[in-house]
Amino acid sequence: MQLSNYIADLLYRYECVIIPGFGAFLTRNQSARIEQATNTFYPPSKVLSFNRQLQVNDGLLANYVASAEKCSYETALQRVRKFSAHLNTELNAGNPISIKNIGEFSLNEERAIQFEPLNKQNFNTASFGLSSFVSPEISRIIQGETVVKTDKGVVNLATQQRVSRPYLKYAAVAAIALTASGFAGMKLYENQVQKYNFAQRQKANSLVENQIQEATFVIENPLPVINLELAKQIGKYHLVAGAYRLEENADKKIEQLREKGYSPMNMGVTRYGLHQVIYASFEERIDALKKLHEIQRDENPDAWLLVQEID
Known part of the structure; x- marks a missing residue:
């Protein structure tokens, strides 16, 4: 039914969408999360729920239907009420009903409405194009030291490799020294630039103040001040x-x-x-x-x- 598409459109924009005479859909933002048991990543989403107590018409759904179908508000409201009556009739008859892209309704043994949302629909616009995915667990391998027996005894290859390349230590020290000297030179250059910019701003401000003082004049007979208070509507x-x-x-x-x-x-x-x-x-x-x-x-x-x- 076309009205289900209109309801889904509004759930992307609003936290509460009321179907007059039936109930209201409520959304709540949920952050991105990772399910540790299955290594599944879920993007940010909106948790959808249903409140049977909110049934009073707030005009949101009917106004959207009137705008989308280019009809009067009264015609759109009549269609919404007909849709609500159909949902109540099917539920009272014990038949489960489904609203496309939103969820399914049914009655339990106490004749109370049960709502099951469709988790495949994400109403969070910030997650457009994102979907859940499973990432394989990362395996970390710690490589141990290799020991070899020779005529001179037991030799640790990892230790021997570190000892046989002492020049790497000096190369690292040299690189750190060059980086430090370059950083010091850059800071000196930045300080000189800041001092120059500050001096230029002082000159510009002094020039503007002089021009303002030269353009100042006095009105001998100023007009009286009139205060007007205008009512302004705020809010949407x-x-x-x-x-x-x-x-x-x-x-x-x-x-x-x-x-x-x-x-x-x-x-x-x-x-x-x-x-x-x-x-x-x-x-x-x-x-x-x-x-x-x-x-x-x-x-x-x-x-x-x-x-x-x-x-």
């Missing part, structure tokens, strides 16, 4: 009150919400030619969902959450 989580074809209707809605104590704003014209009016904006998703549930319960059950960066 917006609670949508409605969408209007005519801009004057959107302005009326903004006035009504302002009288109720909200901080409304016109988000501009969408690709469908509608003016979206929002109650307020939030930086944190959890704060936006809390306020959304309150508005849906007490004032507007059709309010929904829009996730969008403000330019």
Whole structure:
């Protein structure tokens, strides 16, 4: 089903994707790891889980479906609800269900939902192109000393080899000495360069200060300072009150919400030619969902959450 692809797309971007009326998929980052027993390397990934308690529509899935299929939000929401009803019907009938690229659902003896994620799907975008692999264990061989019997007695070849090549020791000492002298010369050169650069910066700063002093002038009658306080919406989580074809209707809605104590704003014209009016904006998703549930319960059950960066 196409909706399973949309859900998978959102799991790459968000930590929580809710299917209204069914439940929510949650992701948690997991670092790269090595399984010692099998010498298997696993890249960074996201651990996928399911929460049956989160069923309230936050607008994320329906808004993404509307954008992908170029349809209205209401049409997309209706399709999402139909998909959720199908999942609940199959589970209640005792039939296991599978969502492509995500996982499988079933009911246990207590009629509780069991979710088994598909481990082959990695929703961590930082691990794109990486896969698990098995590395053979590295064997380290320690070579022992070779002993040979001669007419003069027992001879250790490894010791004899070290003794027979004393020039290697002197060559190593010479290399260290050359390296030290080269390093000292390089440090001396760097100190000279730093002193020269510092002197040039001092000259440049002095020249700039003189030019600034020459360009200074005084205004005898300066204009009074005017402080303007403009309301600015911050955050990418917006609670949508409605969408209007005519801009004057959107302005009326903004006035009504302002009288109720909200901080409304016109988000501009969408690709469908509608003016979206929002109650307020939030930086944190959890704060936006809390306020959304309150508005849906007490004032507007059709309010929904829009996730969008403000330019």
